Amino acid sequence: MKKMFVILFMFIIAAQVSLAQYKIGDEAIDFNLKNIDGKMVKMADFAEAKGFVVVFTCNHCPWSKLYEDRIVELDKEFAAKGFPVIAINSNDPEAYPEDDFESMKIRAAEKGFTFPYLVDETSGLAKTYGATKTPHIFLLRKENAQFIVKYMGAIDDNPKDAKGVSKKYLANAIYDLLAGRDVETKETKAIGCSIKYRGEAE
Amino acid sequence: MKKILFLSYLWIFSVQLNIMAQEVPLIIWPQMEQLLTKQNDTTYVVNFWATWCRPCIAELPYFEQLNKNYKSEKLKVILVSLDFDVELEQRLKPFLNKRGIQSEVYLLNEPDANTWINKVSPDWSGAIPATVIYRGNDYSFYEKSFQYKELDSLVNIKLKN
Numbered sequence: 001m002k003k004m005f006v007i008l009f010m011f012i013i014a015a016q017v018s019l020a021q022y023k024i025g026d027e028a029i030d031f032n033l034k035n036i037d038g039k040m041v042k043m044a045d046f047a048e049a050k051g052f053v054v055v056f057t058c059n060h061c062p063w064s065k066l067y068e069d070r071i072v073e074l075d076k077e078f079a080a081k082g083f084p085v086i087a088i089n090s091n092d093p094e095a096y097p098e099d100d101f102e103s104m105k106i107r108a109a110e111k112g113f114t115f116p117y118l119v120d121e122t123s124g125l126a127k128t129y130g131a132t133k134t135p136h137i138f139l140l141r142k143e144n145a146q147f148i149v150k151y152m153g154a155i156d157d158n159p160k161d162a163k164g165v166s167k168k169y170l171a172n173a174i175y176d177l178l179a180g181r182d183v184e185t186k187e188t189k190a191i192g193c194s195i196k197y198r199g200e201a202e
Numbered sequence: 203m204k205k206i207l208f209l210s211y212l213w214i215f216s217v218q219l220n221i222m223a224q225e226v227p228l229i230i231w232p233q234m235e236q237l238l239t240k241q242n243d244t245t246y247v248v249n250f251w252a253t254w255c256r257p258c259i260a261e262l263p264y265f266e267q268l269n270k271n272y273k274s275e276k277l278k279v280i281l282v283s284l285d286f287d288v289e290l291e292q293r294l295k296p297f298l299n300k301r302g303i304q305s306e307v308y309l310l311n312e313p314d315a316n317t318w319i320n321k322v323s324p325d326w327s328g329a330i331p332a333t334v335i336y337r338g339n340d341y342s343f344y345e346k347s348f349q350y351k352e353l354d355s356l357v358n359i360k361l362k363n
Contacts, residue, residue, distance in 0.1 A: 021327075062254040132345070133329035157314035160286045167314070189319040191284050193255060194329035
């Protein structure tokens with residue numbers, strides 16, 4: 001009986017850990033994931049970067065598609081200012097065939113991605129970061145070789161219509177960092193497609 | 203006799219029309235909030251979904267089944283679509299008709315979800331499907347996909363409380 005309780009307790013702890021999400025101010029782990037060009041990419045490779053816009057996204061999700069052009073624009077503006085985009089696909093291609101590696105290459109070429117588009121082959125990175133949906137943003141700033149979470153959540157306040165955006169949550173957070181200010185809005189939420197982690201039953 | 207046949211034909215036709223013409227009110231947050239805060243002895247099952255969300259569509263039949271199986275009980279299923287307003291006529295309504303959806307459907311037209319997601323539940327990251335099951339102040343939130351059995355047992359707990 002005691003043993004059962006211990007096992008149950010361990011299970012509860014494990015469940016909580018797997019659901020944990022980074023909080024603002026946490027150190028985000030670096031990764032080493034395969035890019036669509038076949039090369040491995042990690043944040044430490046970008047010696048000049050002041051930080052990163054880590055975007056959990058994918059091919060199949062309509063809300064990701066609505067943001068593809070905006071993500072390309074963000075990279076164009078902010079890579080030069082030290083905050084390049086790194087896009088990561090953590091979805092299980094068993095559930096979504098159009099999220100497989102070959103389709104990622106095709107989609108990136110079609111949309112003219114100017115940034116790495118990495119495959120999270122175990123979905124482990126999404127779980128560690130606490131990315132639950134696409135698109136899901138983590139804005140990181142490099143501080144003494146650590147990557148600190150400064151903003152999480154949405155890109156802006158209008159998925160449907162880029163022209164109708166009134167609050168550029170992510171861009172404003174980067175402007176705050178570039179100006180040496182505290183990020184005013186540190187966390188936002190948006191609707192998105194839930195990430196189907198690999199190796200999990202339906 | 204002929205007249206009766208004609209009348210019954212009319213009746214059947216109008217019933218069919220009723221089934222086919224699913225009303226989908228466009229609502230904004232204040233109306234949504236009302237749907238989540240009804241203070242009576244009915245158990246409400248409120249599912250957030252969209253036609254483009256595959257796991258949502260996969261579980262829709264379970265909510266429909268719930269709606270059907272608990273017709274005689276104090277239970278109400280409400281489907282809240284997060285499709286865009288511009289897709290109401292072209293996409294959402296044909297989808298509902300094709301599948302013969304009988305539960306109440308609303309389209310929540312509030313693009314800046316950051317203003318309302320936390321009000322549904324601070325535990326909600328924004329991923330769909332997501333479901334609220336509540337009766338009065340007994341309010342539970344789930345960010346997950348359901349099978350019928352689990353949904354059924356959660357509803358039963360609320361009904362018996």
